[in-house]
Amino acid sequence: MxxxxxxxxxxxxxxxxxxxxxxxxxxxxxxxxxxxxxxxxxxxxxxxxxxxxxxxxxxxxxxxxxxxxxxxxxxxxxxxxxxxxxxxxxxxxxxxxxxxxxxxxxxxxxxxxxxxxxxxxxxxxxxxxxxxxxxxxxxxxxxxxxxxxxxxxxxxxxxxxxxxxxxxxxxxxxxxxxxxxxxxxxxxxxxxxxxxxxxxxxxxxxxxxxxxxxxxxxxxxxYPLRLRKAARPRRYGTVWVLRDGQGRIGLMRRPPQGLLGGMLGLPTSEWLDAPVEAEPPIAAAWRAVGEVEHVFTHFHLTLRVMTAEGLADSLIWDEDAAGLPSVFLKAVRLTRPER
The missing domain is CATH 1.10.340.30 (Hypothetical protein; domain 2)
Known part of the structure; x- marks a missing residue:
């Protein structure tokens, strides 16, 4: 005591x-x-x-x-x-x-x-x-x-x-x-x-x-004793990095509710339990450059990263991606022109 x-x-x-x-x-x-x-x-x-x-x-x-x-x-x-x-x-x-x-x-x-x-x-x-x-x-x-x-x-x-x-x-x-x-x-x-x-x-x-x-x-x-944690499930998706040829990247405002709600981010497909082919945000000469992994609290995420050059009025164009959530920063870094 x-x-x-x-x-x-x-x-x-x-x-x-x-x-x-x-x-x-x-x-x-x-x-x-x-x-x-x-x-x-x-x-x-x-x-x-x-x-x-x-x-x-x-x-x-x-x-x-x-x-x-x-x-x-x-x-x-x-x-x-x-x-x-x-x-x-x-x-x-x-x-x-x-x-x-x-x-x-x-x-x-x-x-x-x-x-x-x-x-x-x-x-x-x-x-x-x-x-x-x-x-x-x-x-x-x-x-x-x-x-x-x-x-x-x-x-x-x-x-x-x-x-x-x-x-x-x-x-x-x-x-x-x-x-x-x-x-x-x-x-x-x-x-x-x-x-x-x-x-x-x-x-x-x-x-x-x-x-x-x-x-x-x-x-x-x-101590402290802990119960064994259940394994995090894995989800899959596609993320598109569109550049306009002048150093800017096309972004979208995510919905206010849900994961990363209200944040600027890259266009992505839904994040599902299995990989699926997804429709890109615009028609362009998209090419795959690899995958990025990210761990959220409740699941692992694997994103296939696609990149292209083009323009779209539906996107928000930004030269500075530094403020993006880290999952999107990983994708941007994978597509840097100096790679």
Whole structure:
């Protein structure tokens, strides 16, 4: 059984010394409060990616849109393009819904409680808890993947994920207190990210190893237990890269709903369970240049890449493909003239 008070003291003392310097944070014990907008933006970005991957996106977003009001005024297509590479484009659409609700209904000021944040469109329980704790120092129970791993090892939880999630959240909640809740949430996250790593945890450097049941058992790598994931299905399609001879590429605006909704992309066929011949967007001397592979959350995608030169009024012509979703960037790179 963990003795909560000394456990918290050990972990917070470690955090005071070892806290990661991140652009959405303020240093522990500095007396400064973080900007709720930056905390919220970082948490949305980090839901499906790592800090190193998200960092350049965060810096670019906050350079272009430094406040919630400036983000509210942005064009949807601009935000979606800036989001390209972070995945889950529905989160980018929800980002705008949340920002516009904060601006329209709250005078540009984020609600400062977990319940108030939960009432915003596009804000779920995890994000509400994280923003409430980190930005407003509310004693909220913030449980991400890092925290789940730490808690599973501390208690040697034998229930495999994802079924263990309610138990892990309950156990994590028993460690929350009114004292420094924002620092506490970030200390647990940092412990999981830097010490209690998924593989080869650095138990010899852990400030709370003395409290850890998995460490006592000598097998911290065993936790958290996981059910074997089902294999992702594979889908197939064709993508067409049409160039106009002047360096521009023909693009289409994807439907607002569904995968990559609202994004600019290359013309593609439907993505089906088996390869099929598909009708190109215009008549041209199309030639096959190979295939690209891409992994989405729920399926693998194999796209046959076709390229040609031509013009079509139905397409949007763009010289810069840098803002395309990564699946389309792969196809563009495959058809570069210097190949």
């Amino acid at each position: 963990i003795k909560v008070a000394p456990f918290r003291r050990r972990l917070l003392d470690w955090y005071d010394r070892e806290a990661r310097a991140l652009p959405w944070r303020t240093p522990p014990r500095s007396g400064m409060r973080p900007d709720p907008y930056r905390v919220w933006l970082s948490e949305v970005m980090l839901q499906q990616t790592t800090v190193p991957h998200a960092m350049p996106y965060f810096l670019e977003f906050t350079r272009r849109w430094p406040t919630v009001e400036t983000l509210t005024a942005a064009e949807d297509a601009e935000v979606m393009s800036a989001w390209a590479g972070l995945g889950y484009y529905a989160r980018a659409r929800n980002l705008l819904k949340t920002a516009r609700a904060v601006a329209a209904d709250h005078g540009g000021v984020f609600p400062d409680t977990e319940d108030g944040l939960l009432r915003l469109p596009g804000v779920g329980p995890y994000t509400a808890a994280a923003v409430a704790a980190i930005a407003f120092d509310r004693p909220a129970n913030v449980v991400d993947g890092n925290v789940e791993r730490v808690v599973a090892r501390l208690h040697a939880v034998e229930t495999p994920l994802p079924g263990a999630k309610p138990e892990l959240k309950h156990l994590a909640g028993g460690l929350v207190a009114a004292d420094r809740p924002g620092d506490w949430a970030q200390a647990l996250m940092d412990l999981g990210a830097t010490i209690c790593r998924p593989r080869a945890p650095l138990c010899d450097r852990c400030p709370v190893a003395v409290d850890c049941e998995a460490f006592r058992q000598g097998e911290p790598d065993r």
